[in-house]
Amino acid sequence: MMGSDGRNRNTAGGSLSAGSGSGRAKKNKRKRSSVWILMMPLYAFTIVFVLFPLLYMGFLSFMSRAEVWGFVNEFTLGNYKRILEPLYLNTFKDSLKLAFISTIVNIFIGYPYGYFMARLDEKWKRIMMLLLMIPFWTSGLIRLNGWIIVFRSNGILDKLLMGLHLTDAPLKLLYTYPMVVFGMIYALMPFMILAVYSSAEKMDWTLVEASRDLGAGAAETFFRVTLPLTMPGLLSGVILTFIPSMGLFFVADLLGGNKIVLIGNIIQQQLTKGRNLPFAAALSVVLMVLTSLLIALYRRIAGTRQLEGLI
Amino acid sequence: MADNIHLSLKGIRKSFKSGEVLKGIDLDIAQGEFITLLGASGCGKTTTIRIIAGLDMPDEGRVILDGADITDLPPEKRNVNTIFQNYALFPHMNVADNISYGLKIRKVSKAERRAKAEEMLRLVRLEGRGDRKVSELSGGQKQRVAIARALINEPKVLLLDEPLGALDLKLRRQMQLELKRMQKQLGITFIYITHDQEEAINMSDRIAVMHKGLFEQIGTPDEIYYRPKTSYVANFVGNANIIRENGKTYAVRSENVVILEKEAAVHFEGAGPGITESAQEAESVPETAVPAQKLTIKDGSEYDAKVLEKSFAGGQLRIEFELKDGQHVVASRSGLNSVLTAGQMTRIGWRAEHAVEVIDDGI
Known part of the structure; x- marks a missing residue:
């Protein structure tokens, strides 16, 4: 999932464009043109499936709603004006808040998991990795429905707690805000773990020993050596968990009932029930711009550090 | 200390x-x-x-x-x-x-x-x-x-x-x-x-x-x-030959192994002092004119040995010999060449002071 870091990519590019002597240059030229041919499908794919839909979505967001389905070619700023209504603004705010909470919890659980997994011996590394990957082989929807069975009123958890006389009445956890946060963390945790793991695994552990040897305690070594060197993994983990948690509408749908509405839910509702394509497009554009801005801000704070080949 | x-x-x-x-x-x-x-x-x-x-x-x-x-x-x-x-x-x-x-x-x-x-x-x-x-x-x-x-x-x-x-x-x-x-x-x-x-x-x-x-x-x-x-120390530090004889073990460093054949000794320079008919004297005489004549060591041991292999490594010529009882001995000198050829029989030896008795730990 994580490619090589940016520095490696730069040196690879450097050695490709280097080369002295005319024969070498000719060879390189030929090599470049064949590389270009090989890259063609990739470019074509990107244009057809990424660039074009994005432009179309942007275009759509300025059109007017059609009576039953689709849109009419009539320019309007109304879709964007509507987003400024408190109902939608608050939804953006709630979504951001939820994304922040789930990302922070993911950092505090995912970082130690990924970090310690990287320090295990090969056998245990494989076991921990397997435990992490097995849930991936099942659909996310089925897994979330599994949690419903556990958490619903008089579900497995309630029966267990009441059977142990720890509680007297059902906890009514399902369809609450914490439940949605839990679902979001659960769904995105593996991304954080894997991102941190890939960074921590590459780290040279003798650096930690060197730091201890030079007089730093375990905690100081962590903050001065380990954390800075695994920061690229942590940063990509943050981006990998923050962005999806703004849009994973089915988590809020299944675990939040209709009480918790996130921006992803509104987009989905406008598309399906509301049949308002232009408004859904406008919401999507705003969400996209918002996340791009946050990433840009984040990159600036993070400085020149590379985001583990992600962005 | x-x-x-x-x-x-x-x-x-x-x-x-x-x-x-x-x-x-x-x-x-x-x-x-x-x-x-x-x-x-x-x-x-x-x-x-x-x-x-x-x-x-x-x-x-x-x-x-x-x-x-x-x-x-x-x-x-x-x-x-x-x-x-x-x-x-x-x-x-x-x-x-x-x-x-x-x-x-x-x-x-x-x-x-x-x-x-x-x-x-x-x-x-x-x-x-x-x-x-x-x-x-x-x-x-x-x-x-x-x-x-x-x-x-x-x-x-x-x-x-x-x-x-x-x-x-x-x-x-x-x-x-x-x-x-x-x-x-x-x-x-x-x-x-x-x-x-x-x-x-x-x-x-x-x-x-x-x-x-x-x-x-x-x-x-x-x-x-x-x-x-x-x-082990003799072998690891001095690259010494380990010779087992009469229930005792000796270490002899390769530069102290002397080749006791005059012609070979001339080419294989530095037979060293203590050898009768020293190589230095012989050098003044044209090689071909020297009759095949045996050199001996005053105080030391001598063996018949077969030349196994010559090689050049680390600025030194190494010649590996096999003694009659099957033990291998390596002699080394600075220089590139020697008249000895693989398979040839010759005599080698070393002075008693160069054979250090050591504890045998199987190496």
Whole structure:
């Protein structure tokens, strides 16, 4: 999932464009043109499936709603004006808040998991990795429905707690805000773990020993050596968990009932029930711009550090 | 020595999953001494210094530094620093920050840190390179930064784990001299690990030869080289031939093996004194005119030997012989050629003083 870091990519590019002597240059030229041919499908794919839909979505967001389905070619700023209504603004705010909470919890659980997994011996590394990957082989929807069975009123958890006389009445956890946060963390945790793991695994552990040897305690070594060197993994983990948690509408749908509405839910509702394509497009554009801005801000704070080949 | 013990290891034992690595070692080191742990890979020398550094804990035994038991102290509480084999420089810091890391940990002021770092850069001859990134340095420069980063803490003992292993031969020679110079200048105790006997002999005050988790012999380079106690030491340090005869074991270094055939001796220069009809005399006579005549050794042993193989390695010609009882003997000289050919029968020998009786440990 994580490619090589940016520095490696730069040196690879450097050695490709280097080369002295005319024969070498000719060879390189030929090599470049064949590389270009090989890259063609990739470019074509990107244009057809990424660039074009994005432009179309942007275009759509300025059109007017059609009576039953689709849109009419009539320019309007109304879709964007509507987003400024408190109902939608608050939804953006709630979504951001939820994304922040789930990302922070993911950092505090995912970082130690990924970090310690990287320090295990090969056998245990494989076991921990397997435990992490097995849930991936099942659909996310089925897994979330599994949690419903556990958490619903008089579900497995309630029966267990009441059977142990720890509680007297059902906890009514399902369809609450914490439940949605839990679902979001659960769904995105593996991304954080894997991102941190890939960074921590590459780290040279003798650096930690060197730091201890030079007089730093375990905690100081962590903050001065380990954390800075695994920061690229942590940063990509943050981006990998923050962005999806703004849009994973089915988590809020299944675990939040209709009480918790996130921006992803509104987009989905406008598309399906509301049949308002232009408004859904406008919401999507705003969400996209918002996340791009946050990433840009984040990159600036993070400085020149590379985001583990992600962005 | 006894009144000047600085660091001592007492009965250190250590096992890993793969087996027992240290089998109860004792070592006393004097203040300001340059001591080398010499041995093949896997003999336990790295584990020994990791235990001194506190990076590994011994299963048994104590580590005493200046009279205080430091066995249970974590690495950061010991006044001991390590030069790691791969240098272990922090890639996210520049050269000056790497060097002053230890001072920063001890909350030394920025001005003082900078001054000390400059001083260290001068010591390791890297003046003005403090702003460089670690990745911009050559292997030799990284090595110097690692040394400066350790020495800035003024450790009581500096541990060096094959610090020159990754450098090319020329640079290695140069760094050997520089390390020795720094050690003398600073008067810090150095515990140096290597598997290169030349390096050990060049640099050390004393050498401790390690084999399978134990010290085979501890002594000055002269003692180790000229008076090996065991067949392993003789073979590992002096590349000596191990000759077993009448229930005794002798070590004979290859340069002391004499070829006792006049013509061969002429070409194979330096038969040495103590040989009747010395090669030097014979040289004045045209080779072809010398009749085949036997040379003898006054006080020593002689053997019939078959020439097995000639090879040129490390600036020396090596000739391998097989004795009648099947033992192999290697003779070596500077020079490129010899009239001896593979398969030829000849006579070889050595003077009694060159055959050192050793304890046989099967090597």
